[in-house]
Amino acid sequence: MTLIGLAYNQKPEPTELASPLPEGGRQEDGELARPDEEPPSKIVDLTIAALIARDEFAEWDAPATIAAVVSALSPLGKVVRLEANEEFPERLRQARPDIVFNIAEGFRGVNREAHVPAICEFYGIPYTGSDPFTLTLCLDKARAKETLAFHGIPTPRFAVVAELNEIESRTADLKLPLFVKPLHEGSSKGITDRNLCWDRSQLLAQAKLLLEHYRQPGLVEEYLPGEEFTCAVLGNGDEATVLPIVGMIFEALPTGALPIYGFDAKFVWDRPENPLDIFQCPARITSELRASIERVTLDAFRVLGCRDWARIDVRLDAAGTPNVLEVNPLPGILPDPADNSCMPKAARAAGIGYEELIQSCLKFGAARQGVILDHTRARTRAAANEPALASGLT
Numbered sequence: 001m002t003l004i005g006l007a008y009n010q011k012p013e014p015t016e017l018a019s020p021l022p023e024g025g026r027q028e029d030g031e032l033a034r035p036d037e038e039p040p041s042k043i044v045d046l047t048i049a050a051l052i053a054r055d056e057f058a059e060w061d062a063p064a065t066i067a068a069v070v071s072a073l074s075p076l077g078k079v080v081r082l083e084a085n086e087e088f089p090e091r092l093r094q095a096r097p098d099i100v101f102n103i104a105e106g107f108r109g110v111n112r113e114a115h116v117p118a119i120c121e122f123y124g125i126p127y128t129g130s131d132p133f134t135l136t137l138c139l140d141k142a143r144a145k146e147t148l149a150f151h152g153i154p155t156p157r158f159a160v161v162a163e164l165n166e167i168e169s170r171t172a173d174l175k176l177p178l179f180v181k182p183l184h185e186g187s188s189k190g191i192t193d194r195n196l197c198w199d200r201s202q203l204l205a206q207a208k209l210l211l212e213h214y215r216q217p218g219l220v221e222e223y224l225p226g227e228e229f230t231c232a233v234l235g236n237g238d239e240a241t242v243l244p245i246v247g248m249i250f251e252a253l254p255t256g257a258l259p260i261y262g263f264d265a266k267f268v269w270d271r272p273e274n275p276l277d278i279f280q281c282p283a284r285i286t287s288e289l290r291a292s293i294e295r296v297t298l299d300a301f302r303v304l305g306c307r308d309w310a311r312i313d314v315r316l317d318a319a320g321t322p323n324v325l326e327v328n329p330l331p332g333i334l335p336d337p338a339d340n341s342c343m344p345k346a347a348r349a350a351g352i353g354y355e356e357l358i359q360s361c362l363k364f365g366a367a368r369q370g371v372i373l374d375h376t377r378a379r380t381r382a383a384a385n386e387p388a389l390a391s392g393l394t
């Protein structure tokens, strides 16, 4: 029987957090202030400590996601859970699975997403998804943008600032308005409406806040005023396919919110019991625009060396040209449709259910590395005789 190791990081229960954020957050003056209806300007007034407390584990997976992935993988082999904590290397060495299904976001430093795949490589154990280099490259948004720019793939002009006193000189050539964000984060950590800066003094203030509290350089980019999309890719090489494009409908955000898919839009205003109707999938756009978004998406996937799957954020500039904002080689995969997770949503629009999505990623990874999976009754694109996604499926 094929042994499949599942490498993951599990979100701590709220009660396990050292300094949990009181329900609804706390404002600078110490008064509790939540609410859903509260205008965005109030919400971004959270103290930065509270901001960090609420987003520290945003990238990690909830028990329900891990359980759903285990259940999806089970028809293809025996699944052993390998939490990516300090015992991971030894547990991996002892379990010696035939392949590791990697969804671990890691927990320390700017190479954190690379740790699990690097350890797998050290032991010569096959794993799914991108390699350590690509994972680290994409987690440094500026280095990833350098690669994109070298290959002629549109991405906003930018500067990296590690110290406040270099902001003025480094960003002098960039055109206002500017968008500032942490260099090495994902899951909208540190992204609020305040990151959009209309003048240099606002940029200085917001950059100061991010530099101090995320303790990493800031990425300052020219702001793209156009529509935004996120594009899921499944497969490899010539067979890599863009699933139906997800469009963002920013009108669905609370009144006064800017057209930014930030932390509040992702986690605060969008709740399973009251989902935010922000996505349209497939996005209703012209076939020309769809083709050009797909082209830029697949080009980015290829030049950054992504494998098996990824999700790529694209936004239009003032001229309507699709630009790549960032590449996520470890896409979010929340199983409950009410959670509005974009990769499963795009798959569903293509008629690919959650289990089939997870199994497809495993099969693409296994096929690349010559790993034989258990024979299965699991439905796959290949079984459904749909050639677009058939490569790599056994």
Ligand SMILES: Nc1ncnc2c1ncn2[C@@H]1O[C@H](COP(=O)(O)OP(=O)(O)O)[C@@H](O)[C@H]1O
Pocket: 156, 179, 181, 185, 186, 187, 188, 189, 191, 221, 222, 223, 224, 225, 228, 259, 260, 261, 262, 313, 315, 325, 326
């Ligand atoms: N240069 C930019 N121009 C316009 N909006 C931006 C820009 N950079 C980021 N954003 C907005 O912020 C959101 C989060 O930025 P992103 O780089 O994708 O971070 P994350 O890794 O947290 O998803 C984007 O989805 C977009 O709405």
Ligand SMILES: [Mg+2]
Pocket: 188, 313, 326
């Ligand atoms: Mg993003």
